[in-house]
Each structure stands twice: as structure tokens, then as C-alpha cells.
Amino acid sequence: MGDINLESFLIGDDEVVPRARYTSGEFAALEFERLWARVWQVACREEEIAEIGDYYEYLIGDQSLLVVRSDADVVRAYYNTCLHRGTRLAEGAGHFDNECIRCRYHAWRYDLRGKLIEVVDAQEFAPMPLDVCLDQVRVDRWGGFVWVCLDPAAPPLLEYLDPLPTLLAPYHLDRLRIRSYLATVLPANWKVVVDAFNEGYHVQGTHPQILPWTDDVNLDYETLGIHSHYGRLPNARRTLRPSPRLGLAEGEYDEGEILASFVAGLGALFYDDERALIDKVRSAPPDGETILSRYQKGRRELLATRGVAVEEFADDQLTSADDVFFFPNMVGPIYPGNAIFFRVRPNALDPDSSVKDTWFLEWPREATDYKRAQRRFYPNWTERDWGRITNQDYANMEHVQVGMKSRGGRGLRLNRRQESNILHMHRMIDRYLTDS
Ligand code: FES
Ligand SMILES: [Fe+2]
Known part of the structure; x- marks a missing residue:
């Protein structure tokens, strides 16, 4: 890495973000060494490795890691490589029978704690220490996610995540279970993809069809340590108004219609009974309450029947996402x-x-009514219809990536409010790159 000109990749005093951060192979290698090898990152959900012996292979950069449930409440992670001649020990997700990891090549065996327990024809090898183990990777759990970190010197997970665990405590993310799990490959740098979900500024350009039921302008953006969030934060709670960009006056839109479109537009998020509630609150006679507050109350009752700890939320939060x-x-x-x-x-x-x-x-509804969801993987994103909004987002990716490589133009010039979380992410990346 010695001769990389790090300076040329960093954000300048003018806040322009160099495009090479998205296009350069040299930068990607640097990012792997200084960023990916040092951050805490989600390997999988806990429910994906619910049983003792279940495993999940997590790939990052050129590294394959093996996450294994070794005991009822213990999850471990290893570099996924046989100590004999290096063969990858497992791929994808699955289960190790007999609580034993067996290498496919010469059948060396390890227990779920990573200890080497059998070497075929051991007497023909140079003597090995008794407690030879697979190389461990740091692993911890929070929010129902299993996190890994390749850096033994990194701070503990909760410190790394601060203040998100406090902010998100009422959501009890550990109680959630995967209903569906989709994966795909997109033809763009990973940051192009992250950026597309970290601002509302592109809604008018990319998803104009949702402006009649989405106020894209009054979103709040806020940094949280090295992390950030945006959306209907306390200063920008959901209202049943169209985008101010459309210039409609009160009386020129129907609040019930907006609520119905919002719930339908987020169809993947809301439960059937919550969708059915729309007709009820729209047809209920006016009683001094708004349609929105009636819907929020109704949703609170429905979620309570599921066991969601709804008392921890204000009414506003029942229809407002926190995009973290x-x-x-x-x-x-x-x-x-x-x-x-x-x-x-x-x-x-x-x-x-x-x-x-x-x-x-x-x-x-019950811990037992959960059926394990399989990861559905699409090697090319165009093989599936992802829904109109996501299709629009994905269709942008390739154009951003191709355009970024142009010798014309300079760097990314970010909106100081609506794209502030993107700039913050780049600043935090710079902190990792320069702090060695
Ligand atoms: S490489 Fe694993 S047993 Fe030979
Ligand atoms: Fe989008």
C-alpha cells in the first residue's frame, strides 16, 4: 500500500468528494485494509443459525468467515479455512451434522468450538500442539443480528454502535424474524447503493410517482456518532400531505387517499390487518379526530395484539419510519x-x-409461528421485478457508476441538508483511512 497517494482520495476542504473513491481498484483495496478489516459488520440474523450446529458463511472482500452456533446461546466465528491445506470448510448456509466440521478434502475434523479433533493418519505428520484451533474472528450480538469484526483492537460492539442501541431499544429488533430475504448483485460500487437509500433528495428525480402521497422535502437528517438517520424524525413526523413540490393547496388533495397510497406503497412493511384498517378509518364519521390519528390508534391496537411493546411509542411513531x-x-x-x-x-x-x-x-405472533426464510439470490438484479420504486433505484446504479468514471466532471457535490448523511459517511470513512 506504500505508494498510494492517500491525499488524492480524501475529501477536500471544499467538501467535494473525489469520484475515485467509487471507481478505483486501489481505493477499494485500501478500503478493505483500513475500513472493512476494522469495522463491526452484520454477518447474519440470529434466527438463521437458530440450532446448535447451524452455520452461515459471511463473505467480505476476499475473506470468507464461518459463523456457527456452537452451543444454545453461543455463536462463534472463524476464518473459513482448513488448517491442513486451506480448503474452505463450508459455503452458503446449513447445518453441521454430529456437531462436527469435516473438511471435504482429506477429512480433517473440527468440533463446533473450532478445535481440531481428528487428523487422518496423524502419526505421519510432524507433531502438532494438542489444542490447535481454527482462527477465531470476533463476534457479538445485538438487535437479533450477529456481528463480526476482523480487528482484535477495535472497540466492543456496543461502543461501536453507540448511540443506536439506546435510540432503537423500544423497537426490540431482537424480537423480529425474517419474513423474506432477497439478495442480488448490482453493477455499482457499494457506496453508490448505500447512498441511494440514505437521502430523500432523489425522490423527485427518480420516483416522481410517489410525490402525490409523500412529503419528500420535510425529512430530517441527523448524525448519530459515526452513524446517522433520517426520515420522519420528531421534527418531521408524517402528515397526510403531498410533496410541497407539487404546489397543491389544502382542499386540492384527499387525506384518505394519501394514507391509502402510503400504506399500499409500503405494502411489504404493513400487515394485512393494518392494510384493511384503511377502509375503516376512511369511512368512519368525523369525530374531531384526523384520519391519521385514527389510523395510528388502530395500528397501535393491532400491534398490541401481536405483543409489540406499543406503549413505548408516541402515536406519531406508529406511522413514521426511522431510517437508520x-x-x-x-x-x-x-x-x-x-x-x-x-x-x-x-x-x-x-x-x-x-x-x-x-x-x-x-x-x-408467537415465537413458534416463525418458519425459516431461505435467502433468494439473484446474480443479476434484472432477473426479478423488485417493485416499481426499487426497480427505479436499481436502474440508476449502473448509470451512476459509468458516469463516475468519466474524465469530465470533478467530485460529488452534495446537498448540505438532504445529502448530509452521505457526506458524514465519507468523513467517517476518511477517519478510518487516515487513522492507522
Ligand atoms: S485441506 Fe482440509 S483436510 Fe486437507
Ligand atoms: Fe429511491
């Missing part, structure tokens, strides 16, 4: 009782390609 960005690569709208998380990683070390995982999480 977990630095460096996970973002998504979190509502009481359900959430969507997007996780984006570089595809190996390729600056022009990324892997995006989408978890739709819901609050199961």
Missing part, C-alpha cells in the same frame, strides 16, 4: 413492529460491483 444508517453499510426503515434492512458489500474486491441483501423483518 449503521456505518458503514446497513440502512433501512424501522417501524414499530416491522423493519426492512438493506446491507451492501463490495462484491469481492471489485469497485464496480456490489452485493445487496434485503431482510424483511416482522414481529411473529
